[in-house]
Amino acid sequence: MDAASIHSRLREKFGDKILSAEASVKDPFLVVDAAAIRDICAYLRDAEGLQFDVLTNQSGVDYREQGYIEVVYHLYSYAHRHYAVLKARVPRDAPVLPSVVTVWKAANWLEREIYDLLGVDFTGHPDLRRLLMPEDWVGYPLRKDFVEPEEYHGISTSRESLLR
Amino acid sequence: MSIAGFEVEVDRGGGLETEEMTLNMGPQHPSTHGVLRFVVKADGEVMRRAIPDVGYLHRSIEKISEKVGWHGFMPYTDRVDYVAAMFCNQGWGMVTEKLADIEVPKRGEYCRVIAAELNRISSHLLSIGTMILDIGAITPFFHAFREREKINDLLEELCGARLTYNYMRIGGVAWDLPPGYEESVLAFLSQLEPMLDEFNTLVSDNTLFRGRCAKVATISAEQAISYNLVGPNLRASGVRYDVRRDEPYSVYPELEFDVPIGLGMAGEVGDSFDRYWVRFVEIKESMKILRQCFRQIPAGPVVAKVPRKLKPQEGDAQIRIESARGDMSWYAVSDGSEFPYRCKVRTGSFAAMSIIEELSPGLMLADLVTVIASLDIVAPEVDR
Numbered sequence: 001m002d003a004a005s006i007h008s009r010l011r012e013k014f015g016d017k018i019l020s021a022e023a024s025v026k027d028p029f030l031v032v033d034a035a036a037i038r039d040i041c042a043y044l045r046d047a048e049g050l051q052f053d054v055l056t057n058q059s060g061v062d063y064r065e066q067g068y069i070e071v072v073y074h075l076y077s078y079a080h081r082h083y084a085v086l087k088a089r090v091p092r093d094a095p096v097l098p099s100v101v102t103v104w105k106a107a108n109w110l111e112r113e114i115y116d117l118l119g120v121d122f123t124g125h126p127d128l129r130r131l132l133m134p135e136d137w138v139g140y141p142l143r144k145d146f147v148e149p150e151e152y153h154g155i156s157t158s159r160e161s162l163l164r
Numbered sequence: 165m166s167i168a169g170f171e172v173e174v175d176r177g178g179g180l181e182t183e184e185m186t187l188n189m190g191p192q193h194p195s196t197h198g199v200l201r202f203v204v205k206a207d208g209e210v211m212r213r214a215i216p217d218v219g220y221l222h223r224s225i226e227k228i229s230e231k232v233g234w235h236g237f238m239p240y241t242d243r244v245d246y247v248a249a250m251f252c253n254q255g256w257g258m259v260t261e262k263l264a265d266i267e268v269p270k271r272g273e274y275c276r277v278i279a280a281e282l283n284r285i286s287s288h289l290l291s292i293g294t295m296i297l298d299i300g301a302i303t304p305f306f307h308a309f310r311e312r313e314k315i316n317d318l319l320e321e322l323c324g325a326r327l328t329y330n331y332m333r334i335g336g337v338a339w340d341l342p343p344g345y346e347e348s349v350l351a352f353l354s355q356l357e358p359m360l361d362e363f364n365t366l367v368s369d370n371t372l373f374r375g376r377c378a379k380v381a382t383i384s385a386e387q388a389i390s391y392n393l394v395g396p397n398l399r400a401s402g403v404r405y406d407v408r409r410d411e412p413y414s415v416y417p418e419l420e421f422d423v424p425i426g427l428g429m430a431g432e433v434g435d436s437f438d439r440y441w442v443r444f445v446e447i448k449e450s451m452k453i454l455r456q457c458f459r460q461i462p463a464g465p466v467v468a469k470v471p472r473k474l475k476p477q478e479g480d481a482q483i484r485i486e487s488a489r490g491d492m493s494w495y496a497v498s499d500g501s502e503f504p505y506r507c508k509v510r511t512g513s514f515a516a517m518s519i520i521e522e523l524s525p526g527l528m529l530a531d532l533v534t535v536i537a538s539l540d541i542v543a544p545e546v547d548r
Contacts, residue, residue, distance in 0.1 A: 026262060026481045053389050057482065057493040059508035074482050074493065078389065078405060106392035109518040110510070132219040132547055141227055
């Protein structure tokens with residue numbers, strides 16, 4: 001199914017939960033209501049003719065100037081060999097949206113990584129802990145306003161330049 | 165990285181006092197191929213749960229991309245997966261080319277495929293060699309590594325490096341094939357063939373090896389898809405899917421090769437033996453691809469004209485390539501400047517690592533090593 005018909009099918013089903021659609025860019029995408037993301041994903045996985053059975057990638061992007069963090073879902077269907085990209089935008093100061101672990105198990109670690117590096121809170125996630133950074137780390141390194149601390153437990157994070 | 169999972173539970177039911185053991189495996193365990201750690205809860209020899217703890221090799225490669233520019237990031241991508249670095253080079257090249265509308269010359273694409281397939285053979289040799297080593301047989305490891313050394317020599321001849329190649333550029337590759345390269349590669353391939361047969365008789369039919377792998381940590385197709393297992397791990401579960409064939413990129417549509425899947429030869433479809441076997445057969449498919457490449461490679465330039473100060477249009481793009489550890493997905497966002505706004509790579513090992521916790525209950529403690537090795541987990545790829 002091509003992007004335009006996937007988009008129109010979702011618009012039919014979810015109406016105003018689909019905020020905007022872009023079909024003429026390199027990877028056509030939909031911007032959806034963050035609160036409805038789990039319902040939309042569950043529908044995309046199960047609906048006849050869509051069957052997006054795999055979440056190939058889930059990334060978080062911090063758009064500091066626009067004031068939101070975007071969580072991007074790259075979906076793929078092994079059954080029909082088609083793609084869909086969903087984007088959910090959450091405000092930077094209160095980034096909360098439903099987890100999709102119940103839809104795809106792959107989301108478990110992907111969401112943990114986004115929580116770890118961007119501080120997005122996924123409600124309903126079974127085990128939302130830091131994944132890559134130490135448990136007592138302060139701050140979210142992939143946010144654009146992150147300032148690297150001078151030291152971590154007495155270990156300096158910088159060193160003198162070797163090029164003099 | 166965390167310390168969760170160290171709470172001890174004591175079960176005092178049934179007269180005899182038993183206690184669940186909490187064991188620590190890693191982060192410097194030799195079978196973990198890098199640095200990763202498991203917190204294992206065991207009831208005697210049987211695991212109740214193995215909780216992976218990753219992050220020891222987190223080098224913030226994604227953050228670095230935001231600081232070094234589109235061209236400058238290429239050598240860093242090598243470090244995403246240093247066992248199969250060519251694929252990371254290619255992934256970064258392709259996602260930038262998609263964003264900036266750059267077309268790679270045909271010869272450049274063939275050079276990429278030749279380098280990548282050589283790298284795939286070397287990565288699979290390392291994977292199956294160390295898998296057998298971890299299980300307890302030492303000899304086959306040397307057979308595999310002897311051949312891998314020869315590939316390292318070939319890749320060194322191609323780009324000057326043996327592990328972190330930095331061979332590809334945005335728009336093509338850095339250098340054309342050196343003179344006489346075709347002969348050296350074909351000579352290598354023709355001596356690799358009998359060696360693989362020897363390896364096969366030594367390992368694949370070995371009763372002890374089969375016994376350690378058969379029906380261990382079987383993954384069903386549904387489970388594999390839900391966890392987004394990719395590449396050989398997915399195919400071992402019986403899903404015939406290969407990005408090279410099903411979402412073709414580069415010059416793969418012009419090449420003929422088979423996509424092997426797990427057949428349940430030792431026990432059932434999707435067990436550890438099938439994952440070993442799929443990798444073994446894929447080496448032969450890569451050899452087939454290499455021979456075709458040398459027959460078909462056209463003359464011409466190897467790299468497109470790309471501005472030194474590359475500023476792709478605003479927007480985002482995602483590409484997928486079939487790395488040695490399966491579908492590697494690169495997502496990049498450009499804000500129209502010289503520096504990437506965001507880059508994200510989702511690798512095969514990342515997905516494979518996350519499934520272990522679900523696979524572990526009921527397995528023997530010694531099988532955890534088999535599971536890690538059969539899923540071909542390379543720790544830097546998980547952490548990046």
